[in-house]
Amino acid sequence: MPIVLEDIAEGFSRYFAHINPEATAVSIANLRRIHGGASRETYLLTVSWAELGTLHARDVCLRRDPPSSLIETSRSTEFDAYAAFHGTSVPVPAPLYLETEPNEWLERPFFVMEAITGCESDARLFSQPPCCDHKDRIGEQMWGILGEIAKTDPRASGLAKKWPAPALDRCWSRELDYWERVIDEDELEPQPVVRAAIRRLRREPPPG
Numbered sequence: 001m002p003i004v005l006e007d008i009a010e011g012f013s014r015y016f017a018h019i020n021p022e023a024t025a026v027s028i029a030n031l032r033r034i035h036g037g038a039s040r041e042t043y044l045l046t047v048s049w050a051e052l053g054t055l056h057a058r059d060v061c062l063r064r065d066p067p068s069s070l071i072e073t074s075r076s077t078e079f080d081a082y083a084a085f086h087g088t089s090v091p092v093p094a095p096l097y098l099e100t101e102p103n104e105w106l107e108r109p110f111f112v113m114e115a116i117t118g119c120e121s122d123a124r125l126f127s128q129p130p131c132c133d134h135k136d137r138i139g140e141q142m143w144g145i146l147g148e149i150a151k152t153d154p155r156a157s158g159l160a161k162k163w164p165a166p167a168l169d170r171c172w173s174r175e176l177d178y179w180e181r182v183i184d185e186d187e188l189e190p191q192p193v194v195r196a197a198i199r200r201l202r203r204e205p206p207p208g
Contacts, residue, residue: 005031008043008106012062015105016047019097023049034121039073041066042117059115060096065108076100077163079111084157090148091116105165172206 009028019025030044040063048057065075075098080093093113100109125131126138154160166174180198183191 003033003041007034007064009045010046011105011107012047015097015099015103016049020049020051022051025050037092040064040068059117061093061113061115062106062110063113064106065111067108074100075109075111080159080162084111084159085149085152089154090145090147090152172201176201 009031013026017023026047026049027044029048031043034042034044043062044059044063045062046057046059048055050056061076063075079095079098082092085092086094093116095111095113097109097112099105102108120131126135131138154163154165165171176198183186183194
């Protein structure tokens with residue numbers, strides 16, 4: 001069934017009024033779908049409303065679960081990660097609203113975050129001017145951000161309370177078991193190199 005943007009706008013307008021009971025005259029503008037991050041249906045929009053005699057407007061990003069997906073990560077996991085890193089050196093948007101169950105507003109689970117402007121998500125543009133002139137610096141920034149995430153203490157960020165952590169010397173086996181199971185379920189043709197890598201890692205586990 002094709003997606004009707006008018007239905008998305010109407011459903012989100014009702015949801016926003018529900019979650020913000022003092023908001024009146026809620027309206028949606030500039031709604032469009034973007035196709036980066038295809039594990040979810042992703043939309044950008046501007047929500048406007050009146051509250052206590054003052055007019056407000058905010059650009060937000062809506063991420064809704066698709067009817068089916070190859071990505072198993074729950075939207076609550078994604079939302080919790082944004083909440084943990086928002087306001088740190090890791091540049092993530094502010095998480096706003098989370099709905100984890102099918103619902104009357106947008107049918108499927110979704111979450112909402114602030115929209116980030118002044119950036120580009122289309123990787124194809126990195127091979128064209130002006131982005132290609134900055135690709136080395138962009139690459140350094142990307143790996144620097146990943147490093148900041150990797151060195152974050154899950155207890156200090158609050159994530160340890162939400163995601164149970166295995167013993168440090170068993171992290172490797174948990175991840176290896178998970179990805180081997182994913183390959184077992186999803187591979188469309190033999191993957192001899194990946195299978196060899198898995199066997200090697202089981203024989204020679206990485207240091208704890």
